[in-house]
Amino acid sequence: MWQRLLLTPWMFVLLLWLGVISLVYNLAAFVLLPLLSDTRGAAVGRAGIxxxxxxxxxxxxxxxxxxxxxxxLDALNADPxxxxxxxxxxxxxDALLIGARLPRTVCIMKASLVDNIFLGAGARLARxxxxxxxxxMxxxxxxxxxxxxxxxxxxxxTRTEPAAGPRGLNPFRPGITLIALKAQAPIQTVIIETDSPYLGKGWPIWRLAPIPIVFRLRLGQRFEPDPHHDALLQRLEDYFRHELAAGAPR
Incomplete structure (x- = not known):
């Protein structure tokens, strides 16, 4: 109980600090945006994030x-x-956990966030x-x-529905395997394991979950692009369901 009483205010301090550094970073990105080329700006922006x-x-x-x-995930940084x-x-x-380990990360974001004061300029700099x-898109x-x-x-x-459980999964939506086919890029799976409801769907950011909040990210199978991209999407979903059912956070 005492640990929770101490860490609850610390969580708010961390969230406030995250907001401040996001604002400062986006102000810097706003200045850098017209000064750097697309290639250089993307590298600087992604590494900064x-x-x-x-x-x-x-x-x-x-x-x-x-x-x-x-x-x-660090092993992926050596893959050109x-x-x-x-x-x-x-x-x-999830995206923040992955992005923290991979400085070449590119995210797809809601168009409404492009003008957000805490996210917009940094996202545009990172391309x-x-x-x-x-x-x-x-x-x-x-x-x-x-x-x-x-x-x-x-x-x-979207985030996994709570009714699916901590090792559950929403049905996959089309798109990812089509992009893989068009780009001739492999799909590297990452399995995120957690038993914590924190920041799950319907969980407010200010509500603290049982601590410590545990996340484990591990590399899974790599799938090559396939002309039958619909069938590949089903194989991808089946693979995730199997891995989540078999695994457990440590």
Whole structure:
């Protein structure tokens, strides 16, 4: 009980700090945006986001608030080719956990967030992809992959429904395997395991879950693009269901 009483205010301090550094970073990105080329801006923007979130997660772990094991993703940084990073989606933290380990990460974000004061300028500098037009989104995703980016996609399309349980999964939505086919980029699966409801669907960011909050990210099977992309999507979903049923957070 005493640990929870101490860590609850610390969680709010961390969230406030995250908001402040996000604002400062986006102000810097706004200044850098017209000064850097697309290639240089993307590299600087993505690395800035990665190392900023890595520092945030390190502070959360050092305090005892969280326990995160995501080091397995570091092996992907030595792979020069473009990769689609496909992960299940139990919480709002998933993209931030992946991005913290992979400085070449490219995310697809809601078009409404492009003008957000805490996210917009940094996302534009990093050349993240807005989802306002499906055709343009796919074209931008393919170009990024051909340029060696790590495109993070959640085939569920949204966070896993609570009714599915901590090792459950929403049905996969089409798109990911079509992008893989067009870009001729492999799909590297990442299995996110957690028993915590924190930041899951319907869980407010300010409500603390039982601590420590545990996340384990591990590399799964890599799938090559397939002309029968609908069949590949089903194989991908079946694989995730099997891995989540078999695994457990440590």
């Amino acid at each position: 990665a190392y900023g979130y890595r520092l945030f997660w390190a502070c959360a772990q050092a305090s005892g608030l969280m326990r995160i094991d995501a080091k397995a 080719q473009g990769l689609i990073i496909a992960a299940n989606h139990p919480s709002m933290a 993240y992809i807005a989802n306002d037009s499906p055709r343009q 796919i074209r931008a995703a393919v170009e990024s992959l051909r340029g060696g980016g790590h495109l993070v996609l959640f085939p569920e399309g």
